[in-house]
Amino acid sequence: MTEPYYEDETVTLYLGDMREILPALNLQADLVVADPPYAETSLAWDRWPEGWPALAATVASSMWCFGSMRMFLQQRDEFADWKLSQDYVREKHNGSGFARDRFRRVHETATHWYRGNWADIHHDVPLIPAQFNAKGRTTSTSAVVVPHTGKIGEHAYTDAGMRLARSVRRAPSVRRGIHPTQKPVEVVRELITYACPPGGLVVDPFAGSGSTLDAARQSGRRAIGIEADEEYAEAAKRRLSSLVLPAA
Numbered sequence: 001m002t003e004p005y006y007e008d009e010t011v012t013l014y015l016g017d018m019r020e021i022l023p024a025l026n027l028q029a030d031l032v033v034a035d036p037p038y039a040e041t042s043l044a045w046d047r048w049p050e051g052w053p054a055l056a057a058t059v060a061s062s063m064w065c066f067g068s069m070r071m072f073l074q075q076r077d078e079f080a081d082w083k084l085s086q087d088y089v090r091e092k093h094n095g096s097g098f099a100r101d102r103f104r105r106v107h108e109t110a111t112h113w114y115r116g117n118w119a120d121i122h123h124d125v126p127l128i129p130a131q132f133n134a135k136g137r138t139t140s141t142s143a144v145v146v147p148h149t150g151k152i153g154e155h156a157y158t159d160a161g162m163r164l165a166r167s168v169r170r171a172p173s174v175r176r177g178i179h180p181t182q183k184p185v186e187v188v189r190e191l192i193t194y195a196c197p198p199g200g201l202v203v204d205p206f207a208g209s210g211s212t213l214d215a216a217r218q219s220g221r222r223a224i225g226i227e228a229d230e231e232y233a234e235a236a237k238r239r240l241s242s243l244v245l246p247a248a
């Protein structure tokens, strides 16, 4: 029996290898949010767990996966069960400077994958207010009008003053984080809001510091996380329990 390492009303964290825990949980979720080891550093935990995308495909039909372009290309066969829908870029503030012979890397990518029919996949693009210039013209061309039916010209144009959120988001790295690759909660929250219905269930098989669990809770979704490293699981537990309001 797999016992939770941490549990509250909305989130549950398990300690262990996702390749053992995920099948044992036997669950169906609305969304997987994965930030796997990219296998690009010498960090002890940074080893690609072979077969994990196929396992993720057994629990959900929609998945956001963080990763570098190199990682996705190297591991492309591992994503055979998934179809790619889009990529999303987070622009960092300072970035990381591991290599002196490459551009300073100030972004990271998340890719969205799905299985089955796109029409059955929850996708709710966040809307942001349009920006207007001094002449009162919008600085963006992607006005949110009526749903596109393929019959352009049949609908009256109504500018609701809102625009689809951009696929590039500026979000500084987490300062004094509890994990070396800790994701900013506002980024994960945006991805969850897009791909998981309110009240739905998100699974993060590589929970690290618990950013996905925190983001899910903040956006009114439930979440299950799995983390193999006890030090990070303990840090995530502290983070999540410190955010629970005591009963009145």
Ligand SMILES: C[S@@+](CC[C@H](N)C(=O)[O-])C[C@H]1O[C@@H](n2cnc3c(N)ncnc32)[C@H](O)[C@@H]1O
Pocket (backbone or CB within 6 Å): 016, 017, 018, 019, 035, 036, 037, 038, 045, 046, 047, 049, 179, 181, 182, 183, 184, 205, 206, 207, 208, 209, 210, 211, 212, 226, 227, 228, 229, 232
């Ligand atoms: C890139 S980090 C995730 C960071 C996380 N998104 C955050 O914001 O803190 C990947 C995590 O996966 C964990 N991990 C590696 N292999 C694993 C496995 N087989 N099962 C579960 N967790 C694993 C590592 O210990 C590491 O904490």
